[in-house]
Amino acid sequence: MATIRDVARAAGVSIATVSRVFNNQDLVNDETALRVMQAAVACDYWPNEAAKSLTTSHSNAFGVLLPDLFGEFYSEIIRGIDHRARQSGYQILLSSSHASNEDVLNAARAMLGRVDGLMMMTPDGASVETVERIRKRLPVVLLNPGFLAADCGAVSVDNFAGAKAATEHLLGLGHREIAMIAGPAGNSDADGRRRGYQAALAGFGLDPARAVIEPGDFRETAGHAAGLQLLGRTPRPTAVFAANDSMAIGLLGAARECGVRVPEDVAVVGFDDLTIARYLNPPLTTVTIDAYGLGRRAVALMLAAVEGDAGSPAVRETLPAVLTVRESCGTPRRAAVAQSPLLRR
Numbered sequence: 001m002a003t004i005r006d007v008a009r010a011a012g013v014s015i016a017t018v019s020r021v022f023n024n025q026d027l028v029n030d031e032t033a034l035r036v037m038q039a040a041v042a043c044d045y046w047p048n049e050a051a052k053s054l055t056t057s058h059s060n061a062f063g064v065l066l067p068d069l070f071g072e073f074y075s076e077i078i079r080g081i082d083h084r085a086r087q088s089g090y091q092i093l094l095s096s097s098h099a100s101n102e103d104v105l106n107a108a109r110a111m112l113g114r115v116d117g118l119m120m121m122t123p124d125g126a127s128v129e130t131v132e133r134i135r136k137r138l139p140v141v142l143l144n145p146g147f148l149a150a151d152c153g154a155v156s157v158d159n160f161a162g163a164k165a166a167t168e169h170l171l172g173l174g175h176r177e178i179a180m181i182a183g184p185a186g187n188s189d190a191d192g193r194r195r196g197y198q199a200a201l202a203g204f205g206l207d208p209a210r211a212v213i214e215p216g217d218f219r220e221t222a223g224h225a226a227g228l229q230l231l232g233r234t235p236r237p238t239a240v241f242a243a244n245d246s247m248a249i250g251l252l253g254a255a256r257e258c259g260v261r262v263p264e265d266v267a268v269v270g271f272d273d274l275t276i277a278r279y280l281n282p283p284l285t286t287v288t289i290d291a292y293g294l295g296r297r298a299v300a301l302m303l304a305a306v307e308g309d310a311g312s313p314a315v316r317e318t319l320p321a322v323l324t325v326r327e328s329c330g331t332p333r334r335a336a337v338a339q340s341p342l343l344r345r
Helices: 004-011 015-022 030-043 072-087 101-111 128-135 159-172 188-203 220-231 245-258 275-279 291-307
Strands: 061-065 091-095 117-120 140-143 153-157 178-181 239-242 267-269 286-288 316-319 322-324
Touching: 004 015, 004 030, 015 030, 061 072, 061 101, 072 091, 072 291, 091 101, 101 117, 101 128, 117 128, 117 291, 128 140, 140 291, 153 159, 153 291, 159 178, 159 188, 159 239, 159 267, 159 286, 159 322, 178 188, 178 220, 178 245, 220 239, 220 245, 239 245, 245 267, 245 275, 291 316
Parallel strands: 061 091, 061 117, 117 140, 140 153, 153 316, 178 239, 239 267
Antiparallel strands: 286 322
16 A cells, blocks of 8 residues: 655655645645656555544544435435444445446545445446455445455345246246346346346246346336337236336336236236335335345444454355235236247247
8 A cells, every 4th residue: 555655755755745735735836746646646545634634543434335326225225324333333424326447446535534444336337456456445345246356345135036036926826928127237236136037937947048128227217118118019928027116116107008907917026125115006026125234234244344353254145035925916827838939949
């Protein structure tokens, strides 16, 4: 980890000069300031702003980086993090909308010295190297990561098992023409749910390569657009698994517009178990995940990393995803196995 001394040595100036440059003082000429900044970039130096005023190495705060703050899923994660952190005497600093590696690094740099550890849900394009660069500076706990990084704790939802259970439930009711509205490409949650859906089909002797999968982005509008496409097909799927509840809600809206009855004409299953799911008409069958608990467990892992034995290995946990059956799936139906285009032949 580069220090201010390393920057001063690389730039051929005094430590005081480097300090003046980063304090935006006017006592350094432009040529020298440029040389210092170039040396800082070359050394990968991160100025610790909070260290100027703090005499302790602890801030009693945790950083939280999420790709978005919109929707009940993220708000429940934040609520779980905040409640558990405050119970242990910590506050949180929150930042969102990190769409690239550089965004993540900039947010982490801004928090350096202000937090004792960082809980982060990496964006789709973030790399292991980016996370490991941050981990060199402070403890990191990953939320629902698409990869594991060295020395980083991690807590995840079992997206694969939840999606597999949802699809198997539809298969068990006799459905064979089961379409899916997928989440965004490259998203680790969406990928796990898609794989679970495909594994369930394969387990019933159906060919996942022939399944109808409409693209989505986890928002209601995507579910509505995908629903219009699916409900307009001939033959129409008898069931649809939406990769989250928001898209399932959009699908229900499309069904109403098309005069398609749920569950009589098409069965619908979602994922997440948003609060509104039980109050829809019909109430939505969905996969229940504990987003609040996900946030609480992330803090527990962070506390272990910050306050525990520094030599202990990073802890990685997976929380269950459990199917909650309501009325949107209907009752068992006769399976038209022989006519299914998904059947392996």
